[in-house]
Amino acid sequence: MTDTAVNTAPAGMTVSDEVAIEIRNMNKWYGQFHVLRDIDLTVYRGERIVICGPSGSGKSTMIRCINALEEHQEGKITVDGTVLSSDLKNIDKIRSEVGMCFQHFNLFPHLTILENCTLAPIWVRKIPKKEAIDTAMHYLEKVKIPDQANKYPGQLSGGQQQRVAIARSLCMRPKIMLFDEPTSALDPEMIKEVLDTMIQLAEEGMTMLCVTHEMGFAQAVANRVIFMDAGQIVEQNEPKAFFNNPQSERTKLFLSQILGH
Amino acid sequence: MEVKPYVRTAMLDGKPAPVTSSGPAGWLKKNLFDGPWNTAATLVALVVVFLLLSHLLPWVFQSVWNAENLAECREIIDATWGPEHSGACWAVIHDRYLQLIYGFYPWDFLWRPNLTFAMMLVAIAPVLFTQLPRKMLIFSCLFPFIGAWLLWGGSIWQPVMVLAGFGIGAAAFRYLAKVNRILSIAAAIVLPVIWWVFVMETVVHGLHAVIPLGLEPVQSNQFGGFMVSIIIGLTAITCSLPLGIMLALGRQTELFIVRTFSVGFIEFIRGVPLITLLFVASTLLNYFMPPGTNFDLIVRVIIMATLFSSAYIAEVVRGGLAALPKGQYEAADSLGLDYWQAQQLIIMPQALKIAIPGIVSTFIGLFKDTTLVSIIGILDPIGLSNAIRADSAWNGIYWELFAFIGFVFFIFCFSMSRYSMYLERKLNTGHR
Ligand SMILES: Nc1ncnc2c1ncn2[C@@H]1O[C@H](COP(=O)(O)OP(=O)(O)OP(=O)(O)O)[C@@H](O)[C@H]1O
């Protein structure tokens, strides 16, 4: 992976001392396979956390546990004061406050861009249709594709689709955003437009957890970088120290591999 | 090797395609006479088509439309085209078309099936064509009750009270939902059934005694012809789609009992010939009903046909579900949609679109299978063709009746097939 040019520096991104997500001693198994081991993580409101690590280290699994796309077997996850349990009410509450963007966008191909953005607000938040459309147009403008509102996802480029996916999540007015490798299915020239959107979001104070290998993005935006390996958090630090002075051997090896060429 | 540097100085403009690949002559050459083998195949095919048509067309068109009976018909053919000629005797259709359409429905009341048919067209229009105003769907929902009442007649209170059963279910669900979800669902199913089976008849009698409004009743055994095919086919088609979707979802769920039941049902029904189910409908089913209830034969057949095709629909829909990427479920979940919302808004619209060809094939198969009811004594067109042949006037006529029945079925099935292609084109939103 190379550093994709990220020109804007963060302006006034502040971290409060209010807790947004708290993960305590989380363990997860796939059958006999122990994917996540004793994960402890506290995320404060306004934090931008980048999670990196080798393939199969459990990054996706960890952030998917936060909005219950995956079930964890041990430990406690608290999101915005709500404890994640098997109670469907709590799960629905957390999901409506946590937005998520996927590697493959996962837009709904049978709905227009606008319908993609208004669907959940109308059905989950019960917002009147007209208001939902206004909100959707607002966020589509923000990700700079208001003129595509009536097209279908299949007619858009990858970068545009990912920006729509971000707008779709934002329409639910989430307090926290999760990103799972949002740029790794994109051509290099489209990566920047998506990263720019994410930077803009960070500047507005959104709490973000982002699995990515875009180290330029991490250096520019993140206030904390987490390195995972073999289902564990191996090292975490602020970006400068993380990249310039990694402590663990595994981190050094990983960084030399992705920055090395 | 040495690399020769090259830089383009001017960009090229697009040119029109070569002429030889377009136009009718180009088409003929490319598709019919492209090489000796292709040419030979074309010529052989032309000869076969010519031979077929040279026998078929005179039979169809050098034919008799007006005659009292088969003997007269043959005489007219001999007199007009000579004894060598074999022509169709369409006079049997002309003579018996009312019977082929309505069976033995009382002649005086033919306006009732006619009106029902017209209303049916209005009722299915908004279902088939989404551009029509959505308000028309209210009529579509009421149509089954109006239609059944028009066809079978009887007291007006009958359909009204059947509808009231749905009202009872909805009310029970609404009020008990606050108390307990499972209780409310159970009540919404059980209470209406109790109402329909045990209570309704008394209420209908009472109301009818006070306000005697109604139509002359017509017995099921007077129904026949294409009318019966359409009643059975259309009702079973309409009911089997939602039932099939439920079974497909049931087969996928993690709820053990629901899944086991769905799998068992689907596999059982698919393993049994339809004709067995029809015999069960005609004889056995009455044993399971409370004594005294006389359960209409056509209704029983409709139930069996519905169950039969819903098992096939379930498998076709399951194929559509399997073709959806997992990301669609995850996206729906991550936005906070609940299971039923995700199914209704995200999963089913896409899965059903993928499954359209299979669904329509199942429907076409079901519609043609309605002819099997002739075996249990319902006078559908095939059953009537036997009845007509039993009359001495038309004894010995085969081809004309079957050709006509086949032609009418073809029109229905071909329309369904064309509609499914229209729908696929309409729902194509440009994604792969
Ligand atoms: N549904 C599943 N069943 C069994 N094992 C799984 C499942 N999903 C993931 N795994 C395993 O869990 C481990 C962690 O997977 P995960 O997708 O979280 O890794 P990741 O860090 O996101 O990797 P990548 O960078 O390749 O996306 C991997 O070894 C993977 O093979």
Ligand SMILES: [Mg+2]
């Ligand atoms: Mg991953």
